Amino acid sequence: MSFAPLDPILHNQLRLAVVSLLVGVESAEFNFILEKTGATRGNLSVQLTKLKDEGYITITKGYRDNYPLTTCKLAPKGIKAFEQYVKAIQDYLKP
Amino acid sequence: MSFAPLDPILHNQLRLAVVSLLVGVESAEFNFILEKTGATRGNLSVQLTKLKDEGYITITKGYRDNYPLTTCKLAPKGIKAFEQYVKAIQDYLKP
DNA sequence: TAGACTTGTTTATGATATAAACAACAAACA
DNA sequence: TGTTTGTTGTTTATATCATAAACAAGTCTA
Numbered sequence: 001m002s003f004a005p006l007d008p009i010l011h012n013q014l015r016l017a018v019v020s021l022l023v024g025v026e027s028a029e030f031n032f033i034l035e036k037t038g039a040t041r042g043n044l045s046v047q048l049t050k051l052k053d054e055g056y057i058t059i060t061k062g063y064r065d066n067y068p069l070t071t072c073k074l075a076p077k078g079i080k081a082f083e084q085y086v087k088a089i090q091d092y093l094k095p
Numbered sequence: 096m097s098f099a100p101l102d103p104i105l106h107n108q109l110r111l112a113v114v115s116l117l118v119g120v121e122s123a124e125f126n127f128i129l130e131k132t133g134a135t136r137g138n139l140s141v142q143l144t145k146l147k148d149e150g151y152i153t154i155t156k157g158y159r160d161n162y163p164l165t166t167c168k169l170a171p172k173g174i175k176a177f178e179q180y181v182k183a184i185q186d187y188l189k190p
Numbered sequence: 191t192a193g194a195c196t197t198g199t200t201t202a203t204g205a206t207a208t209a210a211a212c213a214a215c216a217a218a219c220a
Numbered sequence: 221t222g223t224t225t226g227t228t229g230t231t232t233a234t235a236t237c238a239t240a241a242a243c244a245a246g247t248c249t250a
Contacts (some may be wrong), residue, residue: 002112002131003115005108013098017187022096092112093115
């Protein structure tokens with residue numbers, strides 16, 4: 001096999017976008033990610049949960065101005081997985 | 096949306112590997128692709144058909160030494176799509 | 191001619207992605 | 221006050237997709 005396997009958790013447009021976003025920042029709020037990715041709330045909620053379940057991100061729930069506030073932060077496992085994914089997909093991109 | 100959409104036809108490990116392989120060569124036989132990608136015959140058959148239906152590759156069926164011989168070649172549409180995909184996914188890989 | 195091999199296709203099913211529907215609470219307004 | 225609109229997310233229903241197992245059609249060989 002000349003092609004490294006691609007982490008199926010990251011090989012999804014929205015999840016990859018989320019992790020890519022988080023790599024650049026300390027943390028990000030639900031609505032910020034929503035806007036940057038253009039996703040629907042439902043889809044984003046599902047994919048954030050998946051990333052959390054996988055240990056790629058941590059999710060903190062709080063309140064601000066009386067409204068729920070969900071904050072996401074990349075976990076070490078997520079960082080490693082992202083770096084690994086970036087390395088792996090290079091094999092596919094330059095023939 | 097800060098992230099360009101990723102062509103769903105190419106955003107699949109096996110199909111991306113196939114197209115990536117084909118970019119480098121004039122054409123490739125079924126078994127060659129099979130070996131290079133490590134896929135199963137069934138899965139490869141399905142994904143090649145999908146790439147053909149999309150107009151990304153052409154498939155030529157013939158015989159060699161009395162056995163069926165399936166040969167694949169990248170079509171112009173496939174080349175463009177691949178270049179576009181490579182460009183698009185860069186947004187996701189460097190934060 | 192029976193059995194094993196080659197080359198691929200079809201199909202069955204389990205997983206996945208996504209949007210629609212829902213929920214819980216807050217604020218505005220009548 | 222109470223009802224209606226807005227905010228922030230979650231749950232669920234469905235349609236699609238990826239994959240391997242089963243199948244098919246022909247070939248070789250003993």
